[in-house]
Amino acid sequence: MRKIFIILLYSQLFFSQSNEGKDNIFCIKTNPLSLVDVYGSYSYRIGLETKIYKKIAFSAEAGNYFNYGKNDEIRDNSKGHIIKPEVKWYVNKNGRTDGDFVSLEYTYKDISFDWKDSIPTTSEPNRVINYRIHKNINCLTAKIGNLKVYTNNFIFEWFVGIGLRISKGNDSLTDEERDRIRAYDESEISSAQKNVNYFLPNLSLGIKVGYRLY
Numbered sequence: 001m002r003k004i005f006i007i008l009l010y011s012q013l014f015f016s017q018s019n020e021g022k023d024n025i026f027c028i029k030t031n032p033l034s035l036v037d038v039y040g041s042y043s044y045r046i047g048l049e050t051k052i053y054k055k056i057a058f059s060a061e062a063g064n065y066f067n068y069g070k071n072d073e074i075r076d077n078s079k080g081h082i083i084k085p086e087v088k089w090y091v092n093k094n095g096r097t098d099g100d101f102v103s104l105e106y107t108y109k110d111i112s113f114d115w116k117d118s119i120p121t122t123s124e125p126n127r128v129i130n131y132r133i134h135k136n137i138n139c140l141t142a143k144i145g146n147l148k149v150y151t152n153n154f155i156f157e158w159f160v161g162i163g164l165r166i167s168k169g170n171d172s173l174t175d176e177e178r179d180r181i182r183a184y185d186e187s188e189i190s191s192a193q194k195n196v197n198y199f200l201p202n203l204s205l206g207i208k209v210g211y212r213l214y
Contacts, residue, residue, distance in 0.1 A: 022212070023096045024057075024149050026050045029157065029210030034063065039193065041065045041078035041113060047208070049097075049147075055090040057097040065111055075193065080111035086143075100146050105161065105204070107139035115194050118182040119173075129177065133194060135169035139202045155210040165202035167195070 029047045037043065045063030052058050061084040067077055086105035090097050112134040119129045145159030171178070171194075 022149060024049070024051065024098045024147065024155070024212055025214040027149075027155050027210050027212045027214075029059075029061070029155060029208045031061065031206055031208050033206050039075075041075050041080075041111060042068060043082060045082065047084075047210075049088075049210075051097045054095045055092065055097060057088045057090065057101075059086040059088055059103075060084065061086075065113075075113040075115065078111060078113040080109065082107065082109045082111075084108075090147075098147050098149050101144070103143045103145070103159075103161075105139075105141045105143055105163075107137070107141065107202075109135065109137040109139075111135050111137070115171075117194065119177050119180045120182065121180070129173070131177075132172040133169065133196060134171070135167050135196060137165060137167045139163055139165045141202050141204050143204060149212050153212040155208070155212055157208040157210075159204065159206060159208075161202075161204035163202040163204070165198075165200045167198050167200075169196040171196055 027049050029049060031045050031047070034043045034045050043063045043065045045061050047059060047061030049057055049059040061082075063082050065078040065080045065082070084105060084107045086103050088097070088101045088103040091100045091102065092098075112132060114130055115133050116128055116130045118127070120127050141161040141163030143159045143161030145157060145161075147155060147157040149155055173181075
């Protein structure tokens with residue numbers, strides 16, 4: 001959370017005053033925080049937004065998961081992709097697609113990664129197993145936020161949202177091994193990462209930066 005506020009502060013200082021005279025007809029954007037998302041796996045993403053009608057816009061984002069290198073404290077060997085279409089309605093009186101907005105976003109993730117847990121046996125009470133997890137995740141999230149276009153055509157957007165997350169998948173463990181799992185790390189975050197099939201609330205918080213083309 002602290003990192004997010006620092007990035008927000010530096011971004012606001014870097015950009016110039018809001019561009020009051022131009023509508024955001026079409027722009028390209030990216031989510032810089034996805035590059036340092038330790039708990040959700042690193043990913044690079046590119047997105048776009050285009051005005052559909054008056055204050056309504058369509059936004060979309062797509063990307064792939066990757067690894068910086070092996071790290072025993074987080075997910076290893078992450079692979080997969082993510083797609084996020086979104087419909088946005090801007091809350092203003094000038095008919096433009098910038099400023100405050102409400103939106104509905106759908107997210108699809110297909111991701112695989114390596115994980116480890118203590119799975120003891122009678123002969124090996126301290127045994128730790130590395131195994132593979134695969135998930136298909138679907139989310140529907142209602143969001144609020146703000147998008148600003150600056151005089152140099154740079155774009156800064158922040159958002160928060162809540163919705164529902166549905167995960168289905170599998171792992172490489174046998175049924176017997178799965179029944180014997182004792183979490184290698186007992187934190188709630190680690191439990192959420194290794195679980196394969198669940199329904200949970202989806203919390204969304206982040207920023208995007210980009211450039212206005214039209």
